[in-house]
Amino acid sequence: MKQIGPVKLIEGPSKSKVPFSRSLYIEGSAEKVLIDTGADSTLLKQIQADSGVDLVINTHYHPDHTRHNVLFHETEKWINTIEFHMPLTIEGIAKANGIFQEWGPEGVKKWEKEIPEIWIKSLTQINGFYEYEKQYSFGNIHVHFLHTPGHTKGFCCPYFPDLGIVFTGDYDMTSFGPWYNGTDGSIEEFISSAKRLLSLDAKYYITGHQKGTFQKNEFHHAMINYLSIIDHRDEVIEKFVQKGISFDELTRIGIFYPKHALEHSLFMTWERSGIRKHLSRLGYTVVDSEIKRIMVKK
Ligand SMILES: [Zn+2]
Structure with missing residues (x-):
């Protein structure tokens, strides 16, 4: 298992590709925190059995980042304030994903039958929220939940200033390119949040899918190519x-x-x-x- 300081990277199947994602497990402090639950369920169960999880954090509401919330029944689960207040229901998700916009109420009815059960199930588990841009301390580890909208309206990148680590989630630098396709996504915001990530005082950029860890220069270079897909x-x-x-x-x-x-x-x-x-x-x-x-x- 890869580890940077007290931050462990928990992989999802096939390099954490969608419909899975990479999770972070923060230990070395009194409080054990798991960020996103898209990793391999066997690994997550093992962590829970070995050292436990006191708090689950979701960076945003997409199913590849929340899919195993259901494994942590007893644990508190937080999401960002914007998405905590968004209706995380079948209708709410249908609106945010363009189903209502593209196909109207008929399309939403059809979607109700198609939506993977785990998506809604994992969201109904969420029972709290974190605020953006405020310092939280988990034991001796400090984290800021940066508001980096564009991928979704509430999308957040957890940033550990003392450790020089930022978890960039769906700024994943894959050849697919940037994803902002929900009605709650925005190309312009995606670009400005990308610039903000590059401006951080950070040494390690950890993505939610595929490659994983980038050094700052490498991430900078990858981001230029990644954003150029928008122009293309x-x-x-x-x-x-x-x-x-x-x-x-x-x-x-x-x-x-x-x-x-x-x-x-x-x-x-x-x-x-x-x-x-x-x-x-x-x-x-x-x-x-x-x-x-x-x-x-x-
Ligand atoms: Zn996402």
């Missing part, structure tokens, strides 16, 4: 729009997801919602599947 998506979309493509046609090309994945309704929903954000950024709006310019591009 802009360029591809603009090219298609110039050819006079309709919105529905544009959503079947595979800008975010591989074409075959778009057969799954949730991926198609995120594809559509993500493309809408780029169109709006490029100065277009969608009216009955027709893409119209709303302003002169700078």
Whole structure:
């Protein structure tokens, strides 16, 4: 198990790829804290049996980061204030993920039958919240929950200033690129939060998926490539729009997801919602599947 100071990295199956994620276990203090529960359930159960968990922290409400909350029945579980106050119900999740926006009430009804049970189950377990930008002390370990919106509205990156560690979660530096496709996500906020992460006095950046630990310089370099995927998506979309493509046609090309994945309704929903954000950024709006310019591009 990888460890940086008192922070242990608990992996999820297949390099913590979605639908799993990396968890952090903080020990060396009186209080044992687990950040995100997307890691391998066997490893998490082992930790619970060996040294215990006094508090579970979720960086945000997505299922790959909360999926094993259910293993910690008796433990207090906190999420950020914004998402604590968001309706973490089937309807609330349907709205935040663009299901209502793309398919209306009928789509939400269909989604009720499709939503993985563990998603809602893990969210109903949450019973408290942490505040942003305030110092919390778990024993002798200090942590700040930075508000880094963009991926979701409430998205948080736990930062350990004394240890020079930041847990960047879904700033995962994967080749898929940035994800801001829910209606609670924002491209502009994603970029400004990325800049904030780079400005931190930190030595280690730990991501929630795949590669894992980056030194500061390495993370900086990776972030430039990672953010450039946003510009690339802009360029591809603009090219298609110039050819006079309709919105529905544009959503079947595979800008975010591989074409075959778009057969799954949730991926198609995120594809559509993500493309809408780029169109709006490029100065277009969608009216009955027709893409119209709303302003002169700078
Ligand atoms: Zn996420």
